[in-house]
Amino acid sequence: MQRETSQTTIPFWRDERVLKVLGQIAFVILVGLFFSVIFRNMMTGLAKQGITLSLGFLRGVSGFDIAETLFPYDRNSTYLQAYQIGLLNTLLVSVVGIFFATILGVVLGVARLSTNFIINRLAAFYLELIRNLSLLVFLIFWYLGVFLKLPKVKEAIIWTGNIFLSNRGVGIPWGIPTASFPTFRLILLFGFILALIVFFSLRAYSQRTGRAPLTLLWTLLTFLLVAAAGWILLPEKPLAIDLPRVQGLRLTGGKILTPEFMALTSGLTLYTAAFIGEVVRAGIQSVSKGQVEAARALGLNGFQTLRLVVFPQALRVIVPPLTSQYLNLIKNSSLAISVGYPDVFYVSNTIQNQTGRAVEMIGMVMLTYLAFSLITSLLMNWYNKKIKLVER
Amino acid sequence: MANLDTALPPLTERSTILRWLRKNLFGSWLDSLLTIVGLLIVYWALKGFLTWAFTAAEWRVVSANLRLLMIGQYPIEQVGRLWLWLAFLVFLTGTSFGIWARQSRFAVGVLMLPAVLALVFPFEGAARTWLLALTVIGVAGWLGGRTKPEVLKRSVIAGWVIALPIIILLTHGFSESTTGFWAVAKTNLWGGLLLTFLLTVVAILFSFPLGVLLALGRRSELPAVRWFSVLYIELVRGVPLITILFMAQLMLPLFLPEGMTIDRVLRAMVGITLFSAAYLAENVRGGLQAIPKGQYEAAQALGLSGAQTMIFIILPQALRLIIPILVGQFIAVFKDTALVAIVGLLDLVGIAKTVLAQPEFLGLQREVYVFISLIYWVLSYGMSYLSQRLEERLGVGKR
Numbered sequence: 001m002q003r004e005t006s007q008t009t010i011p012f013w014r015d016e017r018v019l020k021v022l023g024q025i026a027f028v029i030l031v032g033l034f035f036s037v038i039f040r041n042m043m044t045g046l047a048k049q050g051i052t053l054s055l056g057f058l059r060g061v062s063g064f065d066i067a068e069t070l071f072p073y074d075r076n077s078t079y080l081q082a083y084q085i086g087l088l089n090t091l092l093v094s095v096v097g098i099f100f101a102t103i104l105g106v107v108l109g110v111a112r113l114s115t116n117f118i119i120n121r122l123a124a125f126y127l128e129l130i131r132n133l134s135l136l137v138f139l140i141f142w143y144l145g146v147f148l149k150l151p152k153v154k155e156a157i158i159w160t161g162n163i164f165l166s167n168r169g170v171g172i173p174w175g176i177p178t179a180s181f182p183t184f185r186l187i188l189l190f191g192f193i194l195a196l197i198v199f200f201s202l203r204a205y206s207q208r209t210g211r212a213p214l215t216l217l218w219t220l221l222t223f224l225l226v227a228a229a230g231w232i233l234l235p236e237k238p239l240a241i242d243l244p245r246v247q248g249l250r251l252t253g254g255k256i257l258t259p260e261f262m263a264l265t266s267g268l269t270l271y272t273a274a275f276i277g278e279v280v281r282a283g284i285q286s287v288s289k290g291q292v293e294a295a296r297a298l299g300l301n302g303f304q305t306l307r308l309v310v311f312p313q314a315l316r317v318i319v320p321p322l323t324s325q326y327l328n329l330i331k332n333s334s335l336a337i338s339v340g341y342p343d344v345f346y347v348s349n350t351i352q353n354q355t356g357r358a359v360e361m362i363g364m365v366m367l368t369y370l371a372f373s374l375i376t377s378l379l380m381n382w383y384n385k386k387i388k389l390v391e392r
Numbered sequence: 393m394a395n396l397d398t399a400l401p402p403l404t405e406r407s408t409i410l411r412w413l414r415k416n417l418f419g420s421w422l423d424s425l426l427t428i429v430g431l432l433i434v435y436w437a438l439k440g441f442l443t444w445a446f447t448a449a450e451w452r453v454v455s456a457n458l459r460l461l462m463i464g465q466y467p468i469e470q471v472g473r474l475w476l477w478l479a480f481l482v483f484l485t486g487t488s489f490g491i492w493a494r495q496s497r498f499a500v501g502v503l504m505l506p507a508v509l510a511l512v513f514p515f516e517g518a519a520r521t522w523l524l525a526l527t528v529i530g531v532a533g534w535l536g537g538r539t540k541p542e543v544l545k546r547s548v549i550a551g552w553v554i555a556l557p558i559i560i561l562l563t564h565g566f567s568e569s570t571t572g573f574w575a576v577a578k579t580n581l582w583g584g585l586l587l588t589f590l591l592t593v594v595a596i597l598f599s600f601p602l603g604v605l606l607a608l609g610r611r612s613e614l615p616a617v618r619w620f621s622v623l624y625i626e627l628v629r630g631v632p633l634i635t636i637l638f639m640a641q642l643m644l645p646l647f648l649p650e651g652m653t654i655d656r657v658l659r660a661m662v663g664i665t666l667f668s669a670a671y672l673a674e675n676v677r678g679g680l681q682a683i684p685k686g687q688y689e690a691a692q693a694l695g696l697s698g699a700q701t702m703i704f705i706i707l708p709q710a711l712r713l714i715i716p717i718l719v720g721q722f723i724a725v726f727k728d729t730a731l732v733a734i735v736g737l738l739d740l741v742g743i744a745k746t747v748l749a750q751p752e753f754l755g756l757q758r759e760v761y762v763f764i765s766l767i768y769w770v771l772s773y774g775m776s777y778l779s780q781r782l783e784e785r786l787g788v789g790k791r
Contacts, residue, residue: 024616031620038647045646116423117416118430132772134727136734137741137765144757331632338734345634358642366631366639373630 046359055364057355058083064350066342068258079351086347087368093261093343094330094372097268101329102322104269105276112281123277130274136335138271143263143339150259153246162243164251170262171244174255184230184238191226198222212308260341264333272329279325283318284310315387323380330372344368444758453756454763455514457747461763464583464738470573473562474586475522479529480558482506484551486530487544490537498781503530556597563590579657583738585767587657591729591739595664596722602665603672608702610677621673628670634731637663641735660732668725675717679710712786719779723772730768740764 012018046053058080065075070088073081111123130138148167151157156166164171199219206212231238244254287310295309336343345365352361417427454461463474482503489499509515510523537544563582567574582590609621628636640663644654654662683706691701711718733742744760747753753760 020614024614027614027620028616041649042643042646044650114426115416115419116426116430118427118434122430122433128773129769132723132769132776133765134730134741134768136730137761137768140741140744141758141761141765145761149758334632334634335731335734337634345632349638352642358638359646362635362639362643366635369632369635370627370630 042359049356051356053359055360057357057360060355062351062354064354066347067340068261068342079355082347082351083344083364086342086344089341089347090330090333090336090343090345090372093264093268093333093336093341096265097272097329097333098326100265100269101272101276101325104273105325106280108273108277109280109284112277113284127274127277130271131278133271135267135271135332136338139263139267139335139339142267143259147259147263153249153251156246156251162254164244164246164254166251167259168251169256169258171251171254171256173241173243175239176242178236178238178240180234180236181238184234187230187234188227191223191230194226195219195223258341260336260339263339264336264341264343267339268329268332272325272332275325275328276322279318279321280314282321283314286317287313312387316384319380319384319387323377323384326380327373327376330376331369334369449759449762450756451759453747453753453759457750457753457760458513458515459519460584460743460747461740462584463586464743465581466583466586467575467577467581469571470565470575470577472573473565473577477559477562478522479526480551481555482526482530483533484548484555486533487537487548488552490534490539491541491545491548493785494538496781499534503527503534506530556593559590559593579655582657584743585740587732587737587739588726588729591657591661591664591732592722592726594661595668595725595729598661598665599668599672599725602669604676604707606669606673607676607680610673611680625670625673628667629674633664633667633728634734636667637731637735639663640666657737660735660737664725664729664732668721668728671724672718672721675714675721676710678717679714680706682713683710715783715786716779719775719782723775726772726775727768740767 043053059078061075062077062079062082063075064082066073066082066085068089069085070092071085073085108123108126111119112127114120114123147170150165150167153166153168156164156171158164162171162173196219199215202213202215202218206215242253244251244256247253291309291313292305295305300308333343334345337346337349340346348361348365352358355361418424463471466474486503489496489503493499504527506523506526510520515523537548563577563586564579565574565576567576569575606621606625609617610625612618612621637660640659641656644659644662648654687705687709688701691705696704729739730741732739733745736742738746741764744764747760748757
């Protein structure tokens with residue numbers, strides 16, 4: 001039998017194994033050819049403009065100002081420093097946006113499932129309204145239509161809690177470190193370590209006994225207790241509260257949040273929250289009713305059912321799409337350019353306009369966003385693996 | 393033992409308004425509190441918006457610039473060409489509704505839309521006539537489709553196939569002379585909703601096959617093809633659209649051989665298409681993964697080749713599964729086209745800046761952007777509504 005099959009060899013042009021290899025070689029050659037052609041075109045085009053690809057220009061003096069910086073920067077700094085400032089601004093907006101969007105999103109998702117007719121409809125209306133809008137228009141509306149339309153500084157709206165709303169920015173009270181702040185920082189560190197100890201010992205206790213203590217609550221409480229004790233016991237308050245006030249034509253004191261920052265973060269938050277709301281709703285709905293009924297039959301109360309049965313199962317469904325919403329928010333923060341907030345994309349655009357280094361700057365920005373995406377996915381994948389159903 | 397046959401029916405709750413209120417709004421004190429807070433929010437938001445919309449807002453900025461917002465600076469002499477292809481599209485839509493959605497009241501509503509628009513919005517005289525004519529044309533197509541579905545089916549399908557070339561050709565024009573009805577309208581004159589529409593349609597139509605190919609590539613047995621697809625998809629999905637648009641605007645001209653230039657609108661179209669293809673590929677891959685292995689094996693047993701299996705067995709099923717996701721992606725493309733405003737094209741969002749730069753309309757940003765948002769909202773919502781209808785008709789998840 002074996003001899004027979006080896007005798008009837010098929011010609012190589014009909015042998016699937018050979019064809020597969022040949023096909024791939026052809027594919028690689030074609031793709032390589034395509035990229036080498038466009039690369040050569042690009043190099044000749046650039047040579048004509050007298051540009052050679054290099055990143056050396058980043059060490060040059062930038063010569064432009066950036067409106068909002070987290071670290072010292074002026075027009076004598078280098079392009080690279082300008083880029084870093086932009087990078088930090090992107091990070092700031094992303095973190096603030098993700099934080100608030102998650103809270104609002106969870107509230108919306110739960111509200112969408114509420115048995116209360118009004119709350120349910122209200123959440124549904126919000127989700128439908130926001131999800132069908134264009135984010136760019138939404139952001140521009142918040143910038144031009146809301147934050148720049150606030151009254152002038154002299155007629156600023158003052159909310160309780162000393163919040164100033166004006167077209168030059170939103171002023172909020174802010175703490176200024178005093179002489180005792182370094183000590184307070186040490187106390188906070190101590191509190192953090194103590195909280196970690198509580199966290200791990202509670203977890204060990206839970207694994208040993210099978211009970212489920214409120215680990216996160218106790219951990220948080222420990223930290224807050226230590227912080228509060230430090231705050232009360234220190235002779236001088238570690239933070240002096242600085243209130244915003246009107247001085248001439250501008251706001252000073254406290255923390256002034258620019259209209260650009262406010263428009264970008266509120267726009268991103270409100271927009272992404274709608275999508276997160278849908279994710280949360282779908283996650284909670286994915287837990288079958290039988291689970292809740294079984295939990296009640298076991299004698300768990302409403303809160304316990306939520307905490308021990310519904311929530312852990314919903315989380316498994318929620319986390320993957322939530323990750324992509326976070327990634328969307330980070331990527332969408334590049335629309336900062338439409339409201340003039342100096343994020344990494346806006347700054348790189350300025351650099352590119354000044355130096356004419358389009359290829360390098362676009363490459364750098366793309367790599368930066370890829371890195372952001374990669375890090376976020378890795379973090380969320382790690383978390384996802386942790387909460388995954390343990391199967392045999 | 394009681395006789396089972398004489399068992400009493402289960403207790404039913406008589407529903408009265410009072411009961412409904414108690415159950416849905418005032419179940420507990422917390423519920424009541426939420427209801428009151430909710431009502432206050434509704435009252436406050438409605439009052440604020442309505443007062444603004446009917447007393448403070450100056451809608452003349454929209455009515456005076458309706459033309460700019462719709463078609464940008466497209467030459468007046470040649471506007472008739474746009475109406476021509478619009479009439480063609482409406483006729484096709486009407487006939488298709490007549491053939492495939494005979495009972496749908498929704499379809500009739502859609503066909504009435506142009507007439508409603510003509511009555512609600514302050515269009516110019518000619519535009520109003522055209523809009524009314526569109527409804528007549530659409531209804532005529534609908535009636536035609538209803539009476540002779542079998543005869544018209546093939547020509548309607550052919551009509552849809554050639555629709556995009558016709559639209560592009562009519563919008564662009566083909567006459568050498570600089571004046572006259574058929575003169576070329578340069579792409580830098582395309583603007584407003586017209587440009588948004590063209591960008592969306594082109595991006596959707598071209599990214600779809602590309603996305604399917606990439607999805608197949610990602611599931612291919614050939615490592616070279618698979619790795620290329622994975623690399624492409626993950627690279628594109630990892631960066632914001634705006635960077636791809638900038639790349640298309642600034643680097644695409646560099647990639648071309650010397651002496652060749654590429655139009656700015658075309659560059660944006662290429663950018664959005666390449667971007668959206670990566671997302672579509674992932675959606676299609678999801679659909680492909682949902683097809684059980686038995687389908688492949690059955691196709692193989694019937695003697696179909698690999699390509700035949702894909703085209704006739706797998707893809708039709710996979711694509712039908714993901715219709716809602718696909719429509720969601722198309723809506724995202726539509727909303728994302730707004731980003732071309734940042735690279736300087738005058739689409740619906742870009743033209744707003746031109747409108748607001750006129751001295752007599754300074755400071756009317758709210759009106760303009762609320763109007764633009766309304767357009768985006770209505771069209772996006774309409775698309776998702778249509779997809780739900782389509783889903784019901786195709787019986788997704790019911791077979």
